[in-house]
Amino acid sequence: MGKRYTIALDAMGGDHGPDVVVPAAFGALAESTDVDLVLVGNEPAIDAALRLVSSASDPRISILHASQSVEMDDSPSQVLRSKQDSSMRVAIDLVRDGKADACVSAGNTGALMAMARFVLKTLPGIDRPAIISELPTAKGHTHVLDLGANVESTSRHLFEFAVMGSELVSAVDDIERPKVGLLNVGQEGIKGNERVKEAARLLASSNLHYIGFVEGDDIYAGTVDVVVCDGFVGNVALKSSEGVARMISGLMREEFGRSLSSRVAGLLARPVLRRLAGRMDPRSYNGASFVGLRGIVIKSHGRADVVAFKRAIMEAVAEIRKNVPERISERIASVLLEKEAV
């Protein structure tokens, strides 16, 4: 019998809780025969959702009751203090105790990061964990970090993000030396603030495949495999992009509804526009990773539906199989040794 993996799912997180998490769990199991899932949360609620999907119980799914839930407006400090039996916390505890190989939650990002950091701790040599996610590009996809774990990053932090991002992409995308770019307001060396300039110096003298500064539009041009930035900047870039895409799709709906002939054109264009939407479907990119921790924690979008949440579970599966935290740990150790040797 081959090795089996266990993933803990925070069944109460996100806008839909078990109604999305449970069917997504079945979807993920159908694709990965070597995975078991622990649904953590309110047992009766999970039970009810399970019965809706399947009359027979699946031996690969177990329930672990947790008496509390983390709410979207709970502050990280509140949650750390008073939500020790929340579904989110219990799911993370399972990872710490070696009873799960990863956990996935669609809950409050700040709370999840605070708990994950408190419970799992950061990897040796990593000062700040970061949030990394895949994004669509004109050519395929890229990865961007940090997307909001840190609202104030030093050049050293940016350097750590680059090491972690490069290693994660190398693992999950099977690229030996991913191209790394540092997000800046221009490509010339004189552009940017001191933190970015100093991070560029650190990266240029490292053994990463660092190609230099990139700008906001390079993210979607697919210029590099990994885009590195401060969490404040990354979060704003991501949300602005979502905003533009939403505006375009709203205006398109308006324009295609403006007259009879426009509506007919819209009807005929529908298959094309569906393919287009499919290529940028945010559900295909759902599941951001918290990198830099001693364990795998995947954050799903709070509004994720079944397809999207299943994608987040599959991200966890991929990272477990590729041993991402260990690879990052080894990489950062080698980078630190290299520095000491200089």
Place this chain on the structure above:
Amino acid sequence: MGKRYTIALDAMGGDHGPDVVVPAAFGALAESTDVDLVLVGNEPAIDAALRLVSSASDPRISILHASQSVEMDDSPSQVLRSKQDSSMRVAIDLVRDGKADACVSAGNTGALMAMARFVLKTLPGIDRPAIISELPTAKGHTHVLDLGANVESTSRHLFEFAVMGSELVSAVDDIERPKVGLLNVGQEGIKGNERVKEAARLLASSNLHYIGFVEGDDIYAGTVDVVVCDGFVGNVALKSSEGVARMISGLMREEFGRSLSSRVAGLLARPVLRRLAGRMDPRSYNGASFVGLRGIVIKSHGRADVVAFKRAIMEAVAEIRKNVPERISERIASVLLEKEAV
């Protein structure tokens, strides 16, 4: 005879120089009978471009020769030191000397800001000028600043940006109290870095119509009339947005070209897609203002075509008519007095 206004155009700036600036100048004159234009730059080159557009000379257009041009890769410090007879510098000098009421350039942004600041100086009470531009939203448009003049802003700078942005929008959009939002990574008060939190406190106790934190997607949702942010963040948000829009339009072209039926659908959808493109046409938003200076300086996109450059000239016309620098100066003085009174 009514009052006449003069605008100095840097005829050598941007990718196309006089070939775009000259026809755009004629376009602007056709719309504004009370405006005269000074084309600054290489006289033979401007002359040649003028003759291409019109055989007769227009008394409202004059040429002022300048022996140098600022290149896109010139650094601000180089330009300050050694390009004192550049078209850009001479155009700004005309504003300083009261011979022009505004200047417009499509040249190197960093050089233009450095020169404008050096020659014109900032308004009393303003520590840092900023770059503000109109952007399309789902509902109409909004204004965002800073878009890249400052890569490191204190809370005090963010506050100044808010005052300047609010006053400019009040003037050009005729809104008595524009809604101002501060760009952050979340809407809750606990989110963000210290600079943003402190700026929020300053704004909340001011007499601006401050509505609180907004996120990246609020820019394009049109939640507020003025979005305030650090220049690094604003620049990345703007360029990321441009990148997404470009990716979508590229993928759309690909999908509409995929098969015969898709091409037919594309043909039928063309008028609709043209209307859509028209509503987001970056040319209709060309012309960013440098606010906080003792004079009006408008920066056109370097790749601007005739339509876009004309829009930048019209932005200058609007700001001259509304006396924007004076209004900002009065507003900042009243804000400072108010603070002292507390």
